[in-house]
Amino acid sequence: MAVDMRDYVEGILLAERNAEIMKQHATHMTELANQDSLTGIRNKTAYDRTIRKMEYELDMGNLINFVKLYVLFFLIHQFSELVEMSLL
Numbered sequence: 001m002a003v004d005m006r007d008y009v010e011g012i013l014l015a016e017r018n019a020e021i022m023k024q025h026a027t028h029m030t031e032l033a034n035q036d037s038l039t040g041i042r043n044k045t046a047y048d049r050t051i052r053k054m055e056y057e058l059d060m061g062n063l064i065n066f067v068k069l070y071v072l073f074f075l076i077h078q079f080s081e082l083v084e085m086s087l088l
Contacts (some may be wrong), residue, residue, distance in 0.1 A: 034046035054069045 030062065034049070035042050052075070054073075057069065
């Protein structure tokens with residue numbers, strides 16, 4: 001009985017460790033999917049995801065978070081225009 005209980009607990013602990021490792025891998029894969037591998041700049045997928053988040057925040061009536069995200073995107077847009085102008 002004690003051996004069965006110990007095996008059961010070890011199985012649970014192993015599953016917990018495996019779940020944590022898989023969660024870390026998933027987070028890393030999401031980061032890789034959302035940024036350009038050459039420049040490290042976030043890509044269209046990340047942009048679209050943030051837009052959906054902004055729309056959700058607005059729908060939920062959370063205007064403070066919406067304004068913060070809007071200002072962030074405005075600044076990013078201005079920065080990208082400056083970069084494009086300097087490349088011309």
